[in-house]
Amino acid sequence: MQGKGNTNRFMSISDTVISSRIRLARNVLGLNFPNAYTGRSEALFSVMQRVENCVRGLFDYDFIFMSKLQNEKKLALVAQHLISPALVKNSATGAVLLEKKNEISIMLNEEDHIRAQCIVQGFELDRAYRRINEIDDKICSALPIAFDKQFGFLTACPTNVGTGMRASTMLFLPALKMSGLLEGKVGEVVKRNGLTLRGVYGEGSASLGCMFQLSNTATLGQSEAEIIGFVKTATNDICLLEEAERKKLLASGYKFSDKLHRSFGILTNAILLDSKEFLELVAEVKLGIILNILPQIELKSIDKLLILSGSAVLSSLTGAVNTEQLDFARAKLARELLTK
Amino acid sequence: MQGKGNTNRFMSISDTVISSRIRLARNVLGLNFPNAYTGRSEALFSVMQRVENCVRGLFDYDFIFMSKLQNEKKLALVAQHLISPALVKNSATGAVLLEKKNEISIMLNEEDHIRAQCIVQGFELDRAYRRINEIDDKICSALPIAFDKQFGFLTACPTNVGTGMRASTMLFLPALKMSGLLEGKVGEVVKRNGLTLRGVYGEGSASLGCMFQLSNTATLGQSEAEIIGFVKTATNDICLLEEAERKKLLASGYKFSDKLHRSFGILTNAILLDSKEFLELVAEVKLGIILNILPQIELKSIDKLLILSGSAVLSSLTGAVNTEQLDFARAKLARELLTK
Numbered sequence: 001m002q003g004k005g006n007t008n009r010f011m012s013i014s015d016t017v018i019s020s021r022i023r024l025a026r027n028v029l030g031l032n033f034p035n036a037y038t039g040r041s042e043a044l045f046s047v048m049q050r051v052e053n054c055v056r057g058l059f060d061y062d063f064i065f066m067s068k069l070q071n072e073k074k075l076a077l078v079a080q081h082l083i084s085p086a087l088v089k090n091s092a093t094g095a096v097l098l099e100k101k102n103e104i105s106i107m108l109n110e111e112d113h114i115r116a117q118c119i120v121q122g123f124e125l126d127r128a129y130r131r132i133n134e135i136d137d138k139i140c141s142a143l144p145i146a147f148d149k150q151f152g153f154l155t156a157c158p159t160n161v162g163t164g165m166r167a168s169t170m171l172f173l174p175a176l177k178m179s180g181l182l183e184g185k186v187g188e189v190v191k192r193n194g195l196t197l198r199g200v201y202g203e204g205s206a207s208l209g210c211m212f213q214l215s216n217t218a219t220l221g222q223s224e225a226e227i228i229g230f231v232k233t234a235t236n237d238i239c240l241l242e243e244a245e246r247k248k249l250l251a252s253g254y255k256f257s258d259k260l261h262r263s264f265g266i267l268t269n270a271i272l273l274d275s276k277e278f279l280e281l282v283a284e285v286k287l288g289i290i291l292n293i294l295p296q297i298e299l300k301s302i303d304k305l306l307i308l309s310g311s312a313v314l315s316s317l318t319g320a321v322n323t324e325q326l327d328f329a330r331a332k333l334a335r336e337l338l339t340k
Numbered sequence: 341m342q343g344k345g346n347t348n349r350f351m352s353i354s355d356t357v358i359s360s361r362i363r364l365a366r367n368v369l370g371l372n373f374p375n376a377y378t379g380r381s382e383a384l385f386s387v388m389q390r391v392e393n394c395v396r397g398l399f400d401y402d403f404i405f406m407s408k409l410q411n412e413k414k415l416a417l418v419a420q421h422l423i424s425p426a427l428v429k430n431s432a433t434g435a436v437l438l439e440k441k442n443e444i445s446i447m448l449n450e451e452d453h454i455r456a457q458c459i460v461q462g463f464e465l466d467r468a469y470r471r472i473n474e475i476d477d478k479i480c481s482a483l484p485i486a487f488d489k490q491f492g493f494l495t496a497c498p499t500n501v502g503t504g505m506r507a508s509t510m511l512f513l514p515a516l517k518m519s520g521l522l523e524g525k526v527g528e529v530v531k532r533n534g535l536t537l538r539g540v541y542g543e544g545s546a547s548l549g550c551m552f553q554l555s556n557t558a559t560l561g562q563s564e565a566e567i568i569g570f571v572k573t574a575t576n577d578i579c580l581l582e583e584a585e586r587k588k589l590l591a592s593g594y595k596f597s598d599k600l601h602r603s604f605g606i607l608t609n610a611i612l613l614d615s616k617e618f619l620e621l622v623a624e625v626k627l628g629i630i631l632n633i634l635p636q637i638e639l640k641s642i643d644k645l646l647i648l649s650g651s652a653v654l655s656s657l658t659g660a661v662n663t664e665q666l667d668f669a670r671a672k673l674a675r676e677l678l679t680k
Contacts, residue, residue, distance in 0.1 A: 258611035265605030269602060269605030269608075270598055
């Protein structure tokens with residue numbers, strides 16, 4: 001466990017910080033950014049080869065051409081945050097080097113030539129950084145990388161210029177969402193550390209499933225260590241706020257317990273569940289398990305359910321195509337995974 | 341099974357007709373009606389004795405003085421339709437001769453001196469009439485009963501003058517309620533037979549739990565056999581309408597099944613259930629069991645749950661006093677009885 005405190009917590013920080021991620025954007029010197037090319041391009045294909053050559057043997061991966069992947073599989077990888085929607089759009093020349101255990105993922109010819117990320121379970125930003133930094137060192141020593149002494153790494157989008165790094169934690173904040181403190185107290189912590197907090201599921205500012213990504217806004221004028229420090233500090237502070245709200249909810253009596261039990265009853269009995277309701281029910285059930293109010297289902301089953309129940313994964317898994325079929329398959333999966 | 345049809349039904353009529361009841365109102369000649377007396381009255385006490393003397397040995401009963409019964413027990417008997425709220429009001433001089441198996445109940449000094457009823461499970465109006473008529477014959481031959489050659493039996497309320505009889509069936513009509521046909525098609529059947537249909541639970545015209553009582557309006561100008569005939573005909577016709585709607589709902593796809601499964605999930609998981617929501621959930625769960633959509637819980641458990649979960653019974657059973665305690669006890673009972 002990282003972070004400031006090791007006081008006697010009533011909850012584990014791992015119940016709140018789902019995963020930690022570091023992503024680095026790099027580009028090859030003398031080559032246009034991927035979006036400047038249309039269709040197949042030898043220059044971009046050579047980037048793929050050169051990157052693969054220098055990481056070969058560093059980790060156990062699959063080399064996946066976007067053009068050879070079914071659409072559902074692509075969307076399933078997006079749902080797992082292993083590739084981005086932008087890579088799916090660049091299917092003609094895009095590829096991903098995906099570690100078999102799904103921690104390291106190197107997207108090739110997305111918005112930048114190289115986007116290398118490491119995503120790990122729990123609050124482990126330092127470990128994620130160490131792993132991806134080791135790979136980045138190899139790439140930067142083997143390939144001519146676009147780097148400016150004044151600005152740092154050059155990227156397709158100016159918001160990534162500098163470190164080219166995005167450090168983030170994925171947070172489960174049901175109590176803060178229920179008590180309406182995300183705008184207020186949490187917003188202050190986020191601003192104070194120069195970060196951004198956004199919902200993981202749902203469009204725009206919606207935050208279905210109470211899952212949020214906390215990440216740095218600036219990549220310029222701050223070192224990698226400083227950026228990671230800000231994200232760690234804010235993550236810790238938000239966890240403490242979430243903890244306080246969970247305690248309040250626990251002490252609030254039967255109504256809260258009733259709400260969570262009803263969500264459990266619906267999630268384990270419904271025949272149709274649309275993704276919005278599903279994510280909301282899962283969030284409440286997960287909170288109920290964490291707080292020991294609901295039957296002690298393994299959180300791993302819940303996380304598995306979350307990954308499998310996205311429309312893309314579900315569709316490739318069950319062959320469901322229209323909305324009702326997807327809602328039916330999602331509800332069936334929930335019943336099966338939660339009531340064994 | 342009584343009634344017109346013995347065509348190949350997909351549902352048993354006993355799933356729709358919960359119980360059948362015949363009630364007879366009688367008064368002793370030369371004595372004021374009970375409401376004319378205030379407080380204890382020797383004349384009214386003598387009625388009790390004389391009725392008991394003439395039915396002794398006819399059936400196995402408890403003689404219960406209202407004045408010696410705790411309020412919760414009184415309300416519990418009301419909830420089971422074994423005594424009326426009017427008898428509870430007349431506690432000073434009221435009593436009930438209650439058959440141990442709860443079919444025969446003779447209220448003494450309610451609105452009339454004698455109100456004898458027989459309530460039986462299922463669609464058995466003839467059997468209910470035979471049983472109560474046998475007892476009524478004994479009473480009418482042993483006591484001087486107020487009877488007018490032109491009008492028939494005389495009663496405290498003019499709406500009972502004549503036969504003094506109320507014949508009724510208690511009907512479970514969830515599909516007709518869901519499809520909004522109670523006012524239309526059902527209303528026509530009720531009117532055509534000169535009857536009344538009203539909700540069993542809830543005040544006024546509310547019909548919580550989809551339980552309805554169908555009974556005759558007139559007691560004057562019709563024979564006992566005619567009245568029973570009208571109630572039987574209308575009961576049969578309404579059962580056929582309910583059956584048709586159940587078939588439509590069954591054929592309507594996942595949404596209907598989803599609705600019933602959710603109700604089951606909430607009823608078997610909630611921590612707080614108010615009586616209104618409880619009755620609605622029970623009705624849907626019962627329908628789901630009957631239609632073989634939900635786990636095949638015995639309908640007896642559901643009926644037991646309905647009787648035990650009324651606030652009065654629940655209070656005497658668990659000691660719950662305020663609304664939250666009652667809602668908690670009701671939900672606990674539902675979980676226990678339905679998820680064994």
